[in-house]
Amino acid sequence: MVEAATQWDLDAEVVVVGFGGAGCAAAIAAHDAGARVLVLDKESDARAGGSTRVSGAVWFDNQDPERAAVYLRSLSAGRPIPEPVVEAWADETARNTEWMRGLGIPVALAVPAPPEYPELDGSDVMRGWIGVEGRMGDGLLWAALSQAVRDRGIEVRLETPARELITADGEVRGVLATTADGTPLRVRARRGVILATGGFEGNPDMVRDHLRLTDPVVWGTPAATGDGLRMAVKAGADLWHMSNMMTLPGLRAPGFESGFYTAFPATNSFIYLGLDGRRLCNERVALAHGHARLNGSYQLFPTTPMHIVFDESARRAGPIVPGRDRLAVSWAALIEGYDWSADNSAEIDKGWIHRADTLPELAALLNVDPETLITTVARYNAACEAGHDDQFGRPARTLAPVSEPPYYAFTSAPLLAWSNGGPRRNENAQVLDPFGQVIPALYAAGNVSSTYSWCKDGGFHIADALAFGRIAGTHAATQ
Template sequence: MHPNPVRESDRLARDPDGADEVDVIVVGIGAAGCAAALSAHAAGADVVVLEKTGPAEAGGNTRVSGGAWFHHDDPDGAADYLRALCGDRPVPEPVVHAWAAGTREVTSWIESLGARVLPNGSYTAEYPELDGSDCYGGYRSVDGVLGDGRLFGALTRALDERDIEVRYDTPAVELTTDPATGAVTGVVTAAGRRITARGGVVLATGGFEGDPELVRTHLGLHDVPVWGSTAATGDGLRMAEQVGADLWHMDNMMTVNGIARPGSRHGFFAMFLYSRGYVWVDENGRRFVDECVPSGHGQALIDGRYELHPKQPMHVVFDERTRAAGPISPDAEVMAVGWNVLMDGYRWSADNSAEIAAGWIHRADTLAELAGRIGVDPATLTATVDQYNRACSAGRDDLFGRAPATLTPVTAPPFYAYQSAPVLAWTNGGPRRDQHARVLSRSGAAIDGLYAAGTVSSTYSWAKDGGFHIADAIVFGRIAGAHAADRVR
């Protein structure tokens, strides 16, 4: 996307001992990083963006996301909605107000960059029962198209047009600080180069879903595939912690029912758009939840409370009718999102036969035989599916209350199953920040010169709606870039 990328190795070859000094350093080139760089530049600052990957993989989850943001014209209503979504995990009121005011301006700001913005589909609030949900004005996206990297393309074109320097293959590994005041003064790259920032450093490095150890520690998930970029390995989180940053909502995330090819760290959405003839069973072969419970971007209303969903490994069991009804995972023509679809160009077979032949999905003539292949007790799995089928015949699921319209039986052999770990779409927690996007220390004081935006430090303490993450990244990226530039003055 940048036609003439700058690489750290090239700079070191030209000037191995040179010292760099700029006004604002932005670490990461997703939506938050681009917004920070563009806003700092608009405020008159000299900006450099450091990106750990090369141009072919840069952009993090922004590049493979739907690239849409939610639109509204009601900051008061949006503030009410955010408070309700946070539930018993409130975020500070100044942050709520900054978010509510800023998300109103995302559409006009993207348009100011020269992009054409149009409504995208007929999306409505995912939590319509919550206060403030009537503020939700649907999705907006570049050209009115979901995904396909269009937002990332628009943002990086804006960087190019302003001659904002982006250094690829340049991981930042450490923050430098003033020994007298503790203020952040710059970064050290993996190559050992020190870059000084007169105004500040903006961490826009994404979440930590690509780091298995952090995922195990904070989310309790083991060896899960990720939906987006595996470059999101908690770099910003670690650097902020090293200078005393406090953390917030580290256990929040979004997971999806998904499937990964053996040996791959990237997973596919499994959406079952063409049939509801499936059940989820645990390691013992028993159903454990309403598989079709209405859910938002990470949470579902289960037993009267919004819970992470899905949040445990499971086997997804279905039959021949569901196999033949259509692809489990949508391709780019249906939903142009996800690493496997956009970056690797994988096209799921129309009848799932290729994935079955490849061994991603187990096949067996009977449920008992299938149970043996997935490692559960044959009698238990058979009894579980029989009980579910009786619920389908009765039109009532007494175990979990699955809606009658979704009760499609699993009766036609052969039978199929795959394991969902589940797939981790993104994390939400990271260094705590205030309404100015300043990172806060464990004492609650702002760490001068250090900012965070995007999923390295998401606003969302619990539930979140569609288009919220892109909106949040842009709002606090813009705030961070402008505030850091103002420190120079």
């Protein structure tokens, strides 16, 4: 934390740190409420946009705030969210679609998605996901929002990372940033600073400390390194939801900043193994946004490295990583521009996926005991023949043997989509200290301080970013 001085290099009424979905929403709302706004982001134009740019970019169609509040309480699963935050979230997420249309952005139903937690009270609020042009992904949401920011003449300074908050008498007065050449830049914020810097999934130390993942692969922006969280903590912020996250089965590829989400959409001839070569779980468990129902409760999944093994029939069935034509998401696809091959052969040839003519040969490549792997596959194949998985209860309709050589495998790290924890905030998006007191003129929105304490459904993260971005921008502008 830097103490305020009289010398400032730039001056604004509201300073927004981060140019993703929450940052854009905050900047637009603050500007439209009459404030002079400055946006800072550490990335270049080609890489800015945070997780929003490479996400599914849709928000859930909340047509009933009362039921939405019920659902959010159910999803918290014994980790209660303060009621004023629940109510603000429920009311404001219901305004997302109208607000987007008010910006002149064409939006429509993208996916008529059912709830991922249908047995929970309030899940009837889930009717589908709304997206720009009625489409998912492809960077459409961030392109539309960032254009709306620029159309308003809001100043955006890219390649200008924020380093610390500048304070005086316990109040946030501005931001210490640096220019692209490393020159310090003292930015005054007369009404408030809004942190919209994203999560900490790209910070290995924070991930180990808070999420207990030792070697994850990042799915989204590599820029999510916990910058806003660190700045807020130094200014005295309390924290919430630090152990919550979303992970996926995924694959690491040499030379890429981000990993690939593996889905096996066209085949069931695959299994998940622990690093010891033994089968790990029901591979077709319903995987919601970061949680799966295992052993009678919703748990974070996956949370450990695992070997994913499949056979030649699965290789031929189609790409194990969804292509941009089907799922236009992820940093690797949208920013690094990689298109997965239709039959997985290119990635096998690159050595990203192991290939072996026999299971013992595959075991050697995975560094597992060959007899263990043979026994594991044989037991699974017997379950397929019997039509009943007595080990993990995989549904009979999804049982397909892993029996046609050659055999293939890769090790999933797992893939870390995003973290959820960060500075604790209230219903006005104001950051709180450990005693529940507001840190004056400091706000947080988006993945830097997600609302979600445990489970979250599809379209919830974007909905949260838009809603609390607007709340933060409007509140800061009126101080």
